[in-house]
Amino acid sequence: METSIRPTILKEAQQLQEQLSVWRRDFHEHPELGFEEERTSAIVADHLESLGLEVTRNIAKTGVVALLRGKEKGPTFALRADMDALPILDEKTVPYHSKHQGLSHACGHDAHTSMLMGAATILSKRRLEKGNIKFIFQPAEEGRGGAKAMIGHGALADPKVDAIGGLHVNTGITTGNITLSSERVGCGAADFFSLKIIGKGGHAAHPHQTVDSVAVTAEVISALQHISSRQVDPTDPIVITIGSIHGGSASNVITPNVEMTGTVRTLNPELRLKVPDMMEKVIKGITYGFGATYDFDFEFKFPSILNDSELTELAASTAAEVLGEGHYERVKPGMGGEDFAFYTELVPAVFFRLGVGNDKMERYPGHHPKFDIDENALPFGAAMLSQLALNYLENQNEGEKK
Known part of the structure; x- marks a missing residue:
């Protein structure tokens, strides 16, 4: 591919600005939860078919995969977007406000889907000499195992995917910029647990006749925080968060049981595997000391x-081409989870964060009821995905000639 045509990728993407915004706002108005993205996936598949791509619908129920096949057999680079929304009330006052009460695209997956549709539009106009580009539109990223389901249904096969790229929007980054992880680990592992403290109920006036599950729970929650502060190397990040807690029904009753759920985030894979035993030792010791028992379940999730490393360097050089020098930054990995991780366990991958914020807007974080993006960022994402795929194929094919 001639170097001189590369800058036109961004121009082509910017010419799609209106269409990208139309798609994104339409998806934003009609959010669908994981494995329920029937309307979204139908719109995606119809568009991909209109481009002349080889399209497979209903993978893992609502997933879509499209293939842009080159003239000759060669490496296959995949681009992935997630399509699902969240069970969060949309509190924005905008024309494209969610029409589904209690559901919203509060994490930007509507933008991810639109940008990959834009990338498919751009790339379908190019005749690939050798190799393929696969477009993976995945359901159920938000905790429902969409990536694993897509992999299980062959999304990385036929033809076999040799490498994959993806992105996530971030309002904390200014439009026209991206960030890349400064380390091999790109984000935190996200695991989940449930815990039930089992005491002995009774009258609030006679606590000595009970085992107060609420009091025991308070001690357990406090002690669990000492794992990160006193049992783990302080240079190894770990977050233990109690996200929900339920117990009791009256002010003058000592409830027999308290149930809670939470999440653990780690960057070190070895530490990750040790966490359940570390937590259970703390839970067991405290409950035993107070005469209570417990049920503890820990799920390794993401x-x-x-x-x-090579793909990360490729993404950096691609950003310099598409966005210009100085518009990407290497940053520490965050603790947020992302099920794109399952692809990265099987094939070489790169994942970057795309700036979608500006100083004229309220920059709410993902999963906030008022989350929104600067739609001027959509062409930058579509262009980055497009050029990343083309650069990968070019590098691989040139490598074969040497």
């Missing part, structure tokens, strides 16, 4: 994203 591993950390593993960024391939």
Whole structure:
């Protein structure tokens, strides 16, 4: 591919600005939860078919995969977007406010989907000489195992995917910029647990006749925080968060049981595997000491994203081409989970964060009821995905000639 045509990728993407915004706002108005993205996936598949791509619908129920096949067999680079929304009330006052009460695209997956549709539009106009580009539109990223389901249904096969790229919007980054992880680990592993403290109920006036599950729970919650502060190397990040807690029904009753759920975030894979035993030792010791018992369940849910070093460098050089010098930054990995990680365990991958914020807007974080984006960022995402795929194929094919 001639270097001289590369800057036109961004121009082509910017010419799609209106269409990208139309798609994104339409998806924003009609959010759908994981494995329920029937309307969204139908719109995606119809568009991909209109481009002349080889399209497979209903993968893992609502997933879509499209293939842009080159003239000759060669490496296959995949681009992935997630399509699902969240069970969060949309509190914005905008024309494209969610029409589904209690559901919203509060994490930007509507933008991810629109940008990959834009990338498919741009790339479908190019005749690939050798190799393929696969477009993976995935359901159920938000905790429902969409990536694993897509992999299980062959999204990385036929033809076999040799490498994959993806992005996530971030309002904390200014439009026109991206960030890349400064380490191989791209994000925190996200695991989840449930815990039930089992005491002995009774009258609030006679606590000595009971085992107060609320009091025991308070001690357990406090002690769990000492794992990160006193049992783990302080240079190894770990977050233990209690997200929900339920117990009791009256002010003058000592409830027999308290139930809670939470999440653990780690960057070190070895530490991750030790956490359940560390937590249970604390829980067991405290409950035993107060005469209570417990039920504890820990689920390893999402591993950390593993960024391939060569692909990370390729994304950095692609950003310099598409966005200009000085518009990307290497940053520490965050503790947020992302099920793109499952792809990274199987094939070389790179994942970057796309700036979608500006100083004229309220920059609410993902999962906030008022989350929104600067839609001027959409062409930058579509252009980055497009050029990243083309650069990968070019590098691989040139490598074969040497």
